[in-house]
Amino acid sequence: MSERIKHWPGKRLSSKELTGGKVTTTSTDPKVKYAWACGEAISRFLEELKNGKLIGRKCNSCNQILFPPRMFCEDCFTPTNEWVYVKDTGTIETYSISYLDTDARRIKDPIYVGVLSVDGASEKQGIMHYFGEVTPKTIKIGMKVKAVWKPKKDREGAITDIKYWRPLRRGEK
Amino acid sequence: MRKVACIGAGMTLFWRRLQETGKEMCWEAASMALDQAGLTLKDIDMVVLGSAPDAFDGIHMKGENLLDGAGGAKKPYMRVFTGGGTAVFTPIAAWWHIASGLANKVLVLCEEKMSSVFPHPQSAFGHIWDPILDRPLKPNLVWIFAMEMNRYMTKHGIKKEDIARIAVKNKRNAVDHPCAQLPDPNITVEDVLNSEVMAWPVQRLDISPPSDGASALVKTSEKVAKKVSDDIAWVEGTGWCIDKTMWTCRDLVFPEYVARAAKQAYRMAKIDNPRKQIHVAEPYDPFDYKECHHTEGLLLCDKGKAPSMTKEGITYRDGDLPICPSGGLLGVGNPIAATMGIKAGEIYWQLTQQAGKRQVKNDPEVGVCQAWGDLMQYGSVLVMRRG
Amino acid sequence: MQIMSGAVDTVAVESHSKISDLLTYSDVLAFALDPIYNRPIGGHPHYLAGMEMRRFLRDSKCTEKDCARVVVKNRTNALKNVSSAYGTKLTTDDVKRSPEVFSPLRQLDISNLVDGSIVMVLASAKKAKEICDNPVWITGIGWNSDTPWIENRDWGRAEYAESATQMAYKMAGIKHPSSDIDFAEIDDKFSYKELEHIQAAKLCRKGEAGKRLRKGTFDSEGRLPVNVSGGSLGCGNLVEAAGLHRAMEVALQLRGHAGRHQIRKVVKRGLALSWRSIPTATGGAVVMEVGR
Numbered sequence: 001m002s003e004r005i006k007h008w009p010g011k012r013l014s015s016k017e018l019t020g021g022k023v024t025t026t027s028t029d030p031k032v033k034y035a036w037a038c039g040e041a042i043s044r045f046l047e048e049l050k051n052g053k054l055i056g057r058k059c060n061s062c063n064q065i066l067f068p069p070r071m072f073c074e075d076c077f078t079p080t081n082e083w084v085y086v087k088d089t090g091t092i093e094t095y096s097i098s099y100l101d102t103d104a105r106r107i108k109d110p111i112y113v114g115v116l117s118v119d120g121a122s123e124k125q126g127i128m129h130y131f132g133e134v135t136p137k138t139i140k141i142g143m144k145v146k147a148v149w150k151p152k153k154d155r156e157g158a159i160t161d162i163k164y165w166r167p168l169r170r171g172e173k
Numbered sequence: 174m175r176k177v178a179c180i181g182a183g184m185t186l187f188w189r190r191l192q193e194t195g196k197e198m199c200w201e202a203a204s205m206a207l208d209q210a211g212l213t214l215k216d217i218d219m220v221v222l223g224s225a226p227d228a229f230d231g232i233h234m235k236g237e238n239l240l241d242g243a244g245g246a247k248k249p250y251m252r253v254f255t256g257g258g259t260a261v262f263t264p265i266a267a268w269w270h271i272a273s274g275l276a277n278k279v280l281v282l283c284e285e286k287m288s289s290v291f292p293h294p295q296s297a298f299g300h301i302w303d304p305i306l307d308r309p310l311k312p313n314l315v316w317i318f319a320m321e322m323n324r325y326m327t328k329h330g331i332k333k334e335d336i337a338r339i340a341v342k343n344k345r346n347a348v349d350h351p352c353a354q355l356p357d358p359n360i361t362v363e364d365v366l367n368s369e370v371m372a373w374p375v376q377r378l379d380i381s382p383p384s385d386g387a388s389a390l391v392k393t394s395e396k397v398a399k400k401v402s403d404d405i406a407w408v409e410g411t412g413w414c415i416d417k418t419m420w421t422c423r424d425l426v427f428p429e430y431v432a433r434a435a436k437q438a439y440r441m442a443k444i445d446n447p448r449k450q451i452h453v454a455e456p457y458d459p460f461d462y463k464e465c466h467h468t469e470g471l472l473l474c475d476k477g478k479a480p481s482m483t484k485e486g487i488t489y490r491d492g493d494l495p496i497c498p499s500g501g502l503l504g505v506g507n508p509i510a511a512t513m514g515i516k517a518g519e520i521y522w523q524l525t526q527q528a529g530k531r532q533v534k535n536d537p538e539v540g541v542c543q544a545w546g547d548l549m550q551y552g553s554v555l556v557m558r559r560g
Numbered sequence: 561m562q563i564m565s566g567a568v569d570t571v572a573v574e575s576h577s578k579i580s581d582l583l584t585y586s587d588v589l590a591f592a593l594d595p596i597y598n599r600p601i602g603g604h605p606h607y608l609a610g611m612e613m614r615r616f617l618r619d620s621k622c623t624e625k626d627c628a629r630v631v632v633k634n635r636t637n638a639l640k641n642v643s644s645a646y647g648t649k650l651t652t653d654d655v656k657r658s659p660e661v662f663s664p665l666r667q668l669d670i671s672n673l674v675d676g677s678i679v680m681v682l683a684s685a686k687k688a689k690e691i692c693d694n695p696v697w698i699t700g701i702g703w704n705s706d707t708p709w710i711e712n713r714d715w716g717r718a719e720y721a722e723s724a725t726q727m728a729y730k731m732a733g734i735k736h737p738s739s740d741i742d743f744a745e746i747d748d749k750f751s752y753k754e755l756e757h758i759q760a761a762k763l764c765r766k767g768e769a770g771k772r773l774r775k776g777t778f779d780s781e782g783r784l785p786v787n788v789s790g791g792s793l794g795c796g797n798l799v800e801a802a803g804l805h806r807a808m809e810v811a812l813q814l815r816g817h818a819g820r821h822q823i824r825k826v827v828k829r830g831l832a833l834s835w836r837s838i839p840t841a842t843g844g845a846v847v848m849e850v851g852r
Binding site for chain 2: 561562563564565566567588589591592594595701702703704705706707708709719723724727836839840842
């Protein structure tokens with residue numbers, strides 16, 4: 001009982017107490033290494049990135065084009081049926097402007113990152129990626145964007161073969 | 174379906190670094206809950222423990238390591254885990270144990286020791302991302318919330334200040350919680366809006382702090398509860414639901430998974446008009462916008478209208494529908510699974526009129542709590558009624 | 561429990577291993593040890609199995625050769641199981657000749673890791689009768705954990721398995737497991753574990769596991785076949801999914817769907833017993849039946 005409880009257990013430590021040798025600690029640095037199998041769908045997707053192309057999978061049962069590709073449709077719970085190339089243009093679904101890097105360290109030049117849905121795939125089929133050639137003022141949800149690829153010789157079959165997505169220019173498809 | 178009662182709750186302080194080990198924190202919280210229930214460990218049939226990823230405590234299969242502190246040794250003991258959703262999923266799992274007829278007295282534990290990761294829990298969170306599609310972009314976990322928050326705000330035309338008000342409410346509420354890590358009696362909306370931008374639109378004061386902590390509940394069958402306790406809250410409804418794994422293919426505007434979990438729980442609790450029939454709510458609030466998101470998911474207001482409830486004063490302790498009267502994760506702290514103490518625990522204390530200074534003013538009969546987890550797509554919902 | 565509570569009617573239970581993605585298995589296993597007392601000792605945590613095996617052999621009158629017989633039996637059984645990865649013909653001498661790794665544990669006493677996924681569909685009695693002609697009934701379940709302190713355990717017996725099976729037997733109304741149960745799928749991540757678990761589950765009298773094994777009681781044609789599927793030694797160790805694998809094999813046998821490794825005699829009641837492996841003392845048991 002919140003009121004009747006007189007003592008709430010726990011001894012609070014400051015960061016100084018913890019690192020300053022006042023409290024006994026022990027540490028481990030685990031050796032954890034993985035080699036992920038990419039599976040059939042994503043392996044092909046990564047291969048196609050080297051060619052500067054984006055590929056999805058079509059489910060003939062619900063007619064959705066899934067991107068990134070998957071070998072099964074989670075809505076129908078049946079195998080997907082065919083490979084379909086999609087465009088390297090899309091729409092910004094949402095974005096963030098990040099002032100933190102991956103280890104929560106502060107960075108000077110912010111990262112524009114977001115989710116985009118890709119043209120040629122079904123609604124809400126998309127990936128997370130970087131955006132470029134934008135400012136906090138110009139970037140908008142709903143903005144049309146196009147992939148900026150690395151030069152062919154630098155591509156390695158990774159999501160980073162696309163450098164970033166920039167605003168689609170007038171008249172461009 | 175057998176009736177299930179909650180007859181005791183306990184929790185430790187929430188703090189960035191506690192001196193106690195995970196086992197010790199579990200034992201402290203468990204002892205408090207048992208004391209309150211008027212039972213001892215010998216009386217307990219089975220134990221359920223909830224704890225989030227092993228990476229935080231730094232022990233593989235950490236449920237096994239914590240089991241003596243949790244009182245599980247030589248008993249049927251299980252650990253459940255649905256990410257942040259564990260905070261409410263664990264009491265749901267305890268409900269199965271009793272409602273199924275397998276147990277009569279269950280001890281429920283939730284523990285998290287996030288300070289064990291160096292230099293920051295963020296490095297452990299990195300493993301949440303898809304290794305092939307997401308990790309090469311060197312993401313920070315805050316991104317995913319920032320993207321969701323931006324879409325929620327943009328689609329509904331919600332102002333940042335209306336969301337910041339949630340953080341202010343909860344951090345002020347937390348002043349009355351003896352375990353709180355980040356209470357602030359003087360915080361203002363301007364403070365939130367002027368705090369450091371982490372990943373726009375998320376700013377420092379929009380976020381709950383990582384913590385160490387443990388919490389516990391005691392649940393029993395109807396027969397046991399009536400014999401040993403005067404402070405009973407009945408578990409009336411449980412629900413849980415998960416959305417797609419591919420988070421980039423989801424609707425980020427509305428948490429459909431929470432709505433489905435809530436409907437499941439409400440159906441069980443025979444609630445057809447939650448806005449009228451629920452009197453106090455503890456939705457999961459690791460971010461201020463998430464309280465809004467989840468309030469809408471719990472069907473307590475129309476889509477996009479949650480921020481205005483706080484603007485109108487409805488969600489304060491003296492309002493018509495108090496939300497996060499505990500101070501929430503934003504004010505009390507966010508030791509992931511252990512936030513059971515300020516979700517299910519707080520609803521128990523509120524319904525049995527034991528919340529002291531935090532007691533809401535509308536004499537609540539029915540309360541709901543909810544947690545959210547896994548890769549942003551898991552909802553667990555629990556409805557309780559006072560005995 | 562989800563079904564028994566009345567919350568839901570049907571549940572799909574999935575469990576899988578994709579252990580091949582992990583390159584540092586022993587390091588992750590070591591990460592499960594107590595960080596203050598045990599982890600600093602170092603080494604491959606399988607030494608714990610070696611320690612337990614030695615004590616078990618001393619207390620149980622089983623021999624190293626009995627353990628080798630378990631390996632031979634299970635890997636031979638696996639030859640008939642289409643989903644097994646390690647089925648082969650071996651002799652007890654082959655096991656004896658395999659290198660001692662954590663004495664008395666030899667290389668061939670240890671199951672090999674494997675990838676795989678298991679799914680079982682459970683339903684309430686009402687629903688099952690509606691949608692299924694030959695459902696298998698779960699009549700008893702039990703689970704238990706011993707102390708997490710490896711220093712405080714009884715090394716000669718699997719107490720968690722005793723408690724878990726007792727709980728399941730009580731629920732299923734089983735008084736004499738060794739005669740009431742027709743066959744069993746029992747955790748054998750290490751060869752001696754099968755014998756230890758057989759004793760814990762009271763499928764033979766205390767101290768008789770080795771003797772019964774030598775007499776052929778646990779062979780696929782025996783009175784109480786154990787791990788006809790090949791177990792983890794024969795099929796491969798699915799790590800955390802190994803328990804559901806045992807349960808699934810029991811269901812397959814009871815439905816007569818085990819194909820080439822179907823037990824010849826008619827089986828009506830089976831036991832599955834799981835263990836979470838090193839360094840835990842946690843296990844679960846389930847009794848399944850047909851024709852009730």
